[in-house]
Structures are given as structure tokens and as C-alpha cells.
Amino acid sequence: MTDCIFCKIVDGEIPAAKVYEDQNLLAFLDISQVTPGHTLLIPKKHVRNVLEMDAVSASQLFEAVPDLARKIMKATGALGMNIINNNEEVAGQTVFHAHVHLAPRYGADDDLKISFLSHEPDFEKLASLAEKIQQTEV
Ligand code: AMP
Ligand code: ZN
Numbered sequence: 001m002t003d004c005i006f007c008k009i010v011d012g013e014i015p016a017a018k019v020y021e022d023q024n025l026l027a028f029l030d031i032s033q034v035t036p037g038h039t040l041l042i043p044k045k046h047v048r049n050v051l052e053m054d055a056v057s058a059s060q061l062f063e064a065v066p067d068l069a070r071k072i073m074k075a076t077g078a079l080g081m082n083i084i085n086n087n088e089e090v091a092g093q094t095v096f097h098a099h100v101h102l103a104p105r106y107g108a109d110d111d112l113k114i115s116f117l118s119h120e121p122d123f124e125k126l127a128s129l130a131e132k133i134q135q136t137e138v
Contacts, residue, residue, distance in 0.1 A: 001097070004096070005095060006040075006099065007097060009026070010026055010042070019068075019072070020064070023044075024043060024045070024057075025042065027039050027041040027068055027102075034111050035103050035111055037078060038102070040099045042099045042100075043057055043061050046097055047098050048096050049085075049087040049096065050085055050087050051087050051088070061098070065083060069083060069102055076104045079107065082101070082105060083100060083103075084100070084114075085101070
């Protein structure tokens with residue numbers, strides 16, 4: 001895709017600090033390091049996000065995650081890692097070429113904050129929503 005920044009990185013038109021590459025995938029350091037070693041893993045072939053991927057291309061992308069995560073952990077000495085994938089603007093996607101963030105964690109006071117606000121469980125609502133999702137064909 002011509003005006004996609006990650007396609008330009010794949011094509012070598014703009015530089016990136018590469019940490020892993022194979023036939024289908026590229027991983028490079030995020031230009032804005034939320035924590036040291038913050039890495040993006042992308043498919044080389046342009047696709048908007050996971051919502052538009054088929055099972056084969058998604059498998060190729062995600063099967064590389066565990067080894068890459070361990071590699072980054074070992075190289076940085078991080079204590080843990082958040083693996084994040086944003087799909088569409090409402091979910092925080094700003095670059096519309098699928099990517100997985102691997103963000104090493106060094107402690108509760110490092111620069112990454114993720115919060116899940118908790119709610120009292122409503123078991124009837126949970127059951128009916130689960131049923132609805134189960135019955136939905138894609
Ligand atoms: P997201 O918000 O999930 O779409 O994440 C996009 C990420 O791409 C952000 O964390 C940006 O810092 C990162 N990014 C944007 N441009 C570049 C670039 N040229 N090289 C490396 N990372 C980039
Ligand atoms: Zn692209």
C-alpha cells in the first residue's frame with residue numbers, strides 16, 4: 001500500500017531498527033518506546049488489522065510471538081511483557097497495517113499503564129451475551 005508507513009518500512013523506503021525478519025514477518029522497535037525494547041511485529045503483506053486477516057495469515061503472525069517475546073525479555077532483562085493488538089480507531093489503532101505490540105515491563109512505575117475497570121458481575125447478562133456470541137456466524 002503506497003501511503004502506509006509500515007509498508008514503507010517493509011520496502012526499505014524508511015528506516016527501522018529491525019529485531020527480527022523472515023519471509024512473511026518483520027519486527028522492529030517502536031519509534032516511541034513506551035518501555036525499552038517496545039517492539040512491533042507486522043506481517044509484510046499489507047492488511048488493515050486482525051479483523052481483516054484470515055486464519056493462515058493470523059497464525060503466521062501470532063506463532064512468532066512467543067519466541068520474539070522471550071528474545072526481547074532476555075535481551076532487555078525485563079520482568080514481564082504486555083502483548084497488545086489494537087484494532088480500529090476506537091481501540092487505539094493509529095497505524096492501519098496490522099501489528100502486535102510487545103512491551104517489556106520493568107515495574108509498576110514504568111511508563112505503560114493498562115487498566116481494566118471492574119464491574120459487579122451480572123450473571124444473567126453474561127449468559128445471554130455469551131449465547132448471542134456463540135450463535136453468531138462470521
Ligand atoms: P497503534 O496505536 O496500535 O496503531 O500503534 C502504532 C505504533 O506505531 C505507535 O506505537 C507508534 O509509535 C508506532 N510507529 C509509528 N510510526 C513508526 C515508525 N516509523 N517506526 C516505528 N514505529 C512507528
Ligand atoms: Zn501497510
